[in-house]
Amino acid sequence: MSQSTTEKPEVATEPVAAKKKVVLSEGKRAERKLGWWLCAPAAITMVAVTGWPIIYSIWLSLQRYDLKFPDRTEFIGFDNYVTVLASPYWWNAVWVTAVLTVISVAIELVLGMGLALIMHRALVGRGLVRTTSLIPYGIVTIVAGFSWRFAWTPGTGYLAELAGGEPVLTEKLPALMVVILAEVWKTTPFMALLLMAGLALVPDDLLKAAAMDGAGPWQRFVKVTLPIMKPAILVALLFRTLDAFRIFDNLFVLTAGSQGTSSVSMLTYNNLIKGLNLGIGSTMSVLIFLMVAAIAFIFIKLFGTAAPGSDDGGKR
Amino acid sequence: MRGAKRRRRLAAAMGAALVAVPVLAACGSGDGGITVNVYKYNQENFQAIVDGCNAKANGKYKIVYNKLPREADGQREQMVRRLAAEDDSMDVLALDVTWTAELAKAGWIKEFTGSVKSQVENGTIQTPLDTASYEGKLYGAPDNTNVQLLWYRGDLVPTPPKTWDEMIQMAEDLVAQGKPGLIAAQGKQYEGLVVLFNTLVNSNGGTILDENGTKAIVDDKAVEALEALKKLATSKAIDPSFSNSTEDPARLLMESGKAAFQLNWPYVYAAAQKKPDFAANFKWAPYPTVSGDKSKVTVGGINYAVSNYTLHPDESFEAVLCLRGAESQKLAAIKDGVPPTLKEVYDDPEMATAYPMKDAILETLENASVRPRTPAYQNVSTVISTILSPPGSIDPKATGDRLRTELQNALDSKGVLP
Numbered sequence: 001m002s003q004s005t006t007e008k009p010e011v012a013t014e015p016v017a018a019k020k021k022v023v024l025s026e027g028k029r030a031e032r033k034l035g036w037w038l039c040a041p042a043a044i045t046m047v048a049v050t051g052w053p054i055i056y057s058i059w060l061s062l063q064r065y066d067l068k069f070p071d072r073t074e075f076i077g078f079d080n081y082v083t084v085l086a087s088p089y090w091w092n093a094v095w096v097t098a099v100l101t102v103i104s105v106a107i108e109l110v111l112g113m114g115l116a117l118i119m120h121r122a123l124v125g126r127g128l129v130r131t132t133s134l135i136p137y138g139i140v141t142i143v144a145g146f147s148w149r150f151a152w153t154p155g156t157g158y159l160a161e162l163a164g165g166e167p168v169l170t171e172k173l174p175a176l177m178v179v180i181l182a183e184v185w186k187t188t189p190f191m192a193l194l195l196m197a198g199l200a201l202v203p204d205d206l207l208k209a210a211a212m213d214g215a216g217p218w219q220r221f222v223k224v225t226l227p228i229m230k231p232a233i234l235v236a237l238l239f240r241t242l243d244a245f246r247i248f249d250n251l252f253v254l255t256a257g258s259q260g261t262s263s264v265s266m267l268t269y270n271n272l273i274k275g276l277n278l279g280i281g282s283t284m285s286v287l288i289f290l291m292v293a294a295i296a297f298i299f300i301k302l303f304g305t306a307a308p309g310s311d312d313g314g315k316r
Numbered sequence: 317m318r319g320a321k322r323r324r325r326l327a328a329a330m331g332a333a334l335v336a337v338p339v340l341a342a343c344g345s346g347d348g349g350i351t352v353n354v355y356k357y358n359q360e361n362f363q364a365i366v367d368g369c370n371a372k373a374n375g376k377y378k379i380v381y382n383k384l385p386r387e388a389d390g391q392r393e394q395m396v397r398r399l400a401a402e403d404d405s406m407d408v409l410a411l412d413v414t415w416t417a418e419l420a421k422a423g424w425i426k427e428f429t430g431s432v433k434s435q436v437e438n439g440t441i442q443t444p445l446d447t448a449s450y451e452g453k454l455y456g457a458p459d460n461t462n463v464q465l466l467w468y469r470g471d472l473v474p475t476p477p478k479t480w481d482e483m484i485q486m487a488e489d490l491v492a493q494g495k496p497g498l499i500a501a502q503g504k505q506y507e508g509l510v511v512l513f514n515t516l517v518n519s520n521g522g523t524i525l526d527e528n529g530t531k532a533i534v535d536d537k538a539v540e541a542l543e544a545l546k547k548l549a550t551s552k553a554i555d556p557s558f559s560n561s562t563e564d565p566a567r568l569l570m571e572s573g574k575a576a577f578q579l580n581w582p583y584v585y586a587a588a589q590k591k592p593d594f595a596a597n598f599k600w601a602p603y604p605t606v607s608g609d610k611s612k613v614t615v616g617g618i619n620y621a622v623s624n625y626t627l628h629p630d631e632s633f634e635a636v637l638c639l640r641g642a643e644s645q646k647l648a649a650i651k652d653g654v655p656p657t658l659k660e661v662y663d664d665p666e667m668a669t670a671y672p673m674k675d676a677i678l679e680t681l682e683n684a685s686v687r688p689r690t691p692a693y694q695n696v697s698t699v700i701s702t703i704l705s706p707p708g709s710i711d712p713k714a715t716g717d718r719l720r721t722e723l724q725n726a727l728d729s730k731g732v733l734p
Contacts, residue, residue, distance in 0.1 A: 066729040067400055068418050068691040087732035154557060170504075170560040170706070258505040259705065262734065273393060275695055275733040276400070276422075 054289065060282035067276035080283040089267060090284070097263040100176065101244040104183040108240060109233075111184065112191030119192060120199045137189040145253030148182045152254075172259045179261070182250050187243070191236050198232020199225070234303045241295055246288070264288050350377040350628050352635045356410035356618075357391050358383045361651040368647075369638035377631040379408075379639070388412050388507065392694075399424040399623065407626040408636055410618050411456060413447035413686075414507075414693050417529065420455045421691035425621040428454040432633045436640075443684040444657040448619040450689060456619030458657035459640045460648060463613045463680045464515065465600045465673065467570065467578040467585075472497070476601035479608040480516075480544050483577055487553030490576050498575040500566035503549060503558040505705035510687070510697045511614045512579065513704060516541035518612040518685035519605040524700075525723070529690030532723035534716050542704075542712040544606045549707035559706035579603065581616070582673060586653040600673045602680055612685040617657065655681075695726035695733055702734040 064076045084090050115133055122129045136144070151157040154167050168174040202225050210220045226233075248265040251257060257266040268288065272281025356362060366381045373379070384391040395409055399419070411419065419425045428436055436457040437445060448456030466483070468476050472490060477483035483499065490497025502508030517524055522537030548554055555561055555569055563580055567587060570578040571594055578584065588595045603611040620636045622629060638644065645656040650670040655677050656662065662674050671677075688696055699722045703715060725731030 064729075067396075068422055069729055070422060072729070083730060084732055089732045089734045167557050167560045170557075257734075258702075260734075267732070267734075270698070271733045273397070274389070274698070276396065276418075277729055277733070280732060 057282040057285050060278050061286050063279050065277075065279040065282075067278060076279075080279050081287075084280060084283050084287065089262070090264075092260050093262045093264045093267040096176065096261060097245060097247065097265075100180060100183070100247055100263065101241060104180045104187075104244050105237065105240050107180070107184050108188050108191045109237065111188045112195050112236070115188060115192035116195035116199055119196055133192060134189045136186050137193075139186075141186060141249040142253055144186055145182060145250045148178065148250075149254050152178055169255055170259060172261060175255045175259060175261050179247075179250055179254055182254065183244065183247065186250070187240060191240055194236035194239070195229070195232060198229035198236075201232065202228045230303070234299065238296065238299045241299070242292055245292060245295060264291075349375060350631050352377050352379045352407045352628060352631050353382055353405055354379055354408040354410070354635070354639070355382045355384055355391075355395060355406055357388075358386055359648070359652055359654075361647060364651075365639060365644045365647055368643065369635060369641075372638055373635070377628065377635065379635050384410075396424075399625070402625050403623075404625045404627050406623045407628060407632040408639070409621045409623055410459065411621050413444075413461075413615065413617050413619060414697070416448055416455050416619060416621070417450045417689045418691045418693055419621065420450045420453070424624050425455050426624050426626075426629060428457065428622075428633070432637065435637055439658050439660055441657055441659055441678075441681055443615050443681055443686065444617055444619075446686050447615060447617065447689075456621045457636050457640050459618045459620055460645070460654035461657045461681060462581050462616035462655055463677055463684050464511070464579055464581055464603060465613075465676055465680065466603050467580060467598065467600050469496075469570075469576045470597040470599040472576045472597075473599075476599070477577075477604050480548070480604050480606045483604045484548060484551050484553060487577055488551060491553045496574050496576060497553050498555050498569065499548065499551070499553050499577045499579075500555045500561065500569045500575040501548070501558065501579040502562055502566060503705075503707050504560050504562050505701045506562065507697055507701065508562055509701045509704055509707070511616070513541065513545060513700060514614045514685065514687050515603060515611065516544055516606065518614070519603070519609070520544075520607060521609075524719075525688040525690060525696070525727070529688055529692075530727060532720045532727060534720040534723070538719075539712050539716040540606060542710050542715055545704070545707050546710040546712060549710070559708060582655060582671075582677060583653050585673060600676055602676060610683050611680070612683050613680050614687055615681070615684040617655075690727060692727050692729060695729070696723060698733050699723055699726045 061080055062075060062077060063073060064079070065073050119126070119130050119133065149169065151159040152163075152169050154160045160166070160168065166174075168178055206224055206228075207220055210224050215223065246265050247263050248269070251261065251263055251266050252269075255261040257263075257270065262270070264284065265288065268281055268284040271277050271284060275281070354366070363381055366379045370379055384394055391410075392412070392415060395406070395411075396419075398406055399422070409419075409425070411425075416425075420427075433454050436448075436454065440458055441461065444458035444461040445454075448454055448458055466476060472495060473486060477486055487497045487499050502512055514524065517538045520537045520541050522535050522539075522541055523533040524538060525531065526533055549558060555566070555575065557565065561569075566575075566578055566580055567584045569575045570584075571588065571591060573594070582600075585598070585600070588598045603613045605611045620640055622632045622636065626632050640657070642658050642661055645658055645661045646664055646666070648654050649656050649661060649667065655671075655674075661667065662671075662678055667674055687693070690696060700719065703719055703722065704710060722731060726733070
């Protein structure tokens with residue numbers, strides 16, 4: 001590691017020097033052109049690996065396409081969308097996903113903020129506190145999911161014994177609560193980490209000045225810290241909401257979608273991979289894509305200029 | 317700068333190694349000859365069977381055993397995904413009996429014809445053979461079969477019950493006397509619940525799907541079966557975690573001494589031998605039915621199929637014939653406890669000690685029922701287990717109606733899978 005850090009500047013100086021020469025001799029246009037050229041490989045790769053699959057799944061979603069019945073394949077327009085949007089299973093999954101997302105992200109935000117404040121203010125053992133609180137995030141979700149499942153299984157698990165030996169994972173609401181618990185446990189550290197970066201932006205002088213003016217701790221937090229942290233909170237919320245909305249692995253291990261606990265991703269997987277119904281499955285993927293896009297759009301609108309990417313810092 | 321160069325060279329070498337390793341591994345297994353890749357779930361003594369067949373092939377081809385995951389869903393998913401991509405590195409596939417129609421209809425497995433077909437049919441019990449057929453053609457060679465029996469405690473139950481109501485009554489009486497009288501069975505939302513339901517419907521003379529597997533029937537007799545299932549699930553004598561129980565929890569409940577009855581596959585007998593005190597009173601009887609007639613128990617098991625994309629079809633068919641031959645089946649039955657599909661293996665004297673319940677199995681097999689044969693079986697099964705779950709809240713008439721509509725949608729690949 002140390003070797004690479006010492007060498008990096010050495011390697012980097014050459015292209016920078018070359019770039020400057022270009023600017024000097026041919027001006028801004030040439031620089032723009034070079035920029036395009038440098039971006040091109042990345043842009044083409046992006047289009048190839050994300051653009052094409054999206055277009056292909058939209059195309060699939062307009063067809064009756066079931067691998068089990070290859071001779072019944074035909075173009076059917078929006079019939080798949082009608083089928084999916086009229087299905088109670090789909091709406092149940094949408095509700096389950098929405099509830100999981102809203103509740104788990106809300107709890108994570110509160111707990112993550114608390115954890116971030118603790119980590120930020122820790123005087124002794126700062127490194128230790130930060131490392132230990134990150135452990136849940138470092139564990140592979142599937143592995144963590146299995147330990148939760150065994151812990152909640154009557155006969156083998158200690159949590160099930162504490163809960164009175166009831167098989168909680170076999171009923172809808174208790175099972176969803178267990179899933180939320182597993183999600184919160186897992187991703188609160190991530191939230192805390194993002195929020196801590198935001199906390200570092202709050203200047204100490206400002207807080208001291210507020211204290212001088214007679215603001216109590218709560219007022220300082222709400223009136224000074226939170227507004228300055230707004231962009232960081234937005235990023236954390238956006239990341240976690242999108243992440244939580246696509247919840248799959250924890251659910252897959254904990255309930256496998258039984259008793260009506262399927263999320264939209266789970267339902268899509270069941271139709272696409274288990275049911276081999278490419279038409280219906282792709283329709284669901286497209287719908288999830290639209291919902292995720294809508295969430296991102298709402299966030300950007302809601303937070304206005306505080307949204308990531310809305311500042312023009314990078315442009316000249 | 318020099319350091320960077322060295323690192324780059326190292327990276328290149330590692331990249332080359334990454335590319336080369338699988339290639340080398342592929343070469344190593346072939347020995348220059350023909351390799352027949354068999355994909356089968358993790359069966360403990362299957363490698364011995366493969367070795368035996370390789371010795372018999374005498375260098376003509378070499379069978380390589382590729383282990384699939386333990387759970388049926390995982391096995392199906394892996395095979396189906398690779399078949400959909402027309403993968404030519406899979407030759408012989410060990411399929412659950414319920415997948416035949418689906419893979420045949422999709423055009424992913426080869427039909428058995430000519431002398432191979434007659435060799436497979438020769439001496440094979442009819443019901444397992446039916447599971448390997450679809451639309452009058454043979455697509456698989458039965459390897460092992462399976463039927464559930466009623467297992468009971470000989471010290472608590474002097475004569476085994478013949479009907480469903482008798483069994484529930486006996487169990488409830490035992491529970492009322494403070495004796496261990498629970499009934500253990502599979503009630504979780506999964507294939508096991510479908511097996512239970514299919515057995516009840518068929519034994520009662522009912523129908524779930526029509527003969528061609530294109531129309532959902534769910535007649536009155538099937539509704540009676542729903543009533544019987546509800547009665548079991550709401551009985552005082554049912555295992556409290558029935559609605560989340562699979563095969564193994566059911567076995568463990570009975571072994572722990574809490575249950576007097578268990579509906580389960582014959583593997584529980586081999587497992588029970590580890591506890592001699594328990595095994596001494598561990599008895600079996602044919603599956604009870606609603607009407608008291610002969611039961612028509614759902615048949616399980618494994619069939620070998622040959623992938624449509626194999627590069628060595630002739631060798632693959634030959635390998636299948638050996639892998640499911642009498643010798644292989646006997647080894648699998650004695651060592652791994654799976655019931656054979658060839659009649660002659662049951663008559664083997666060595667089977668009497670390893671398989672004391674072989675007569676009960678054979679008798680049940682002759683009357684066994686096949687699960688609905690349709691390419692959409694996975695959808696049918698998912699719909700049934702979802703609608704019947706939890707079994708305690710079945711409302712026979714309404715549940716029957718719902719089954720009929722949603723099964724029809726599933727067959728037409730119209731509806732959304734839950």
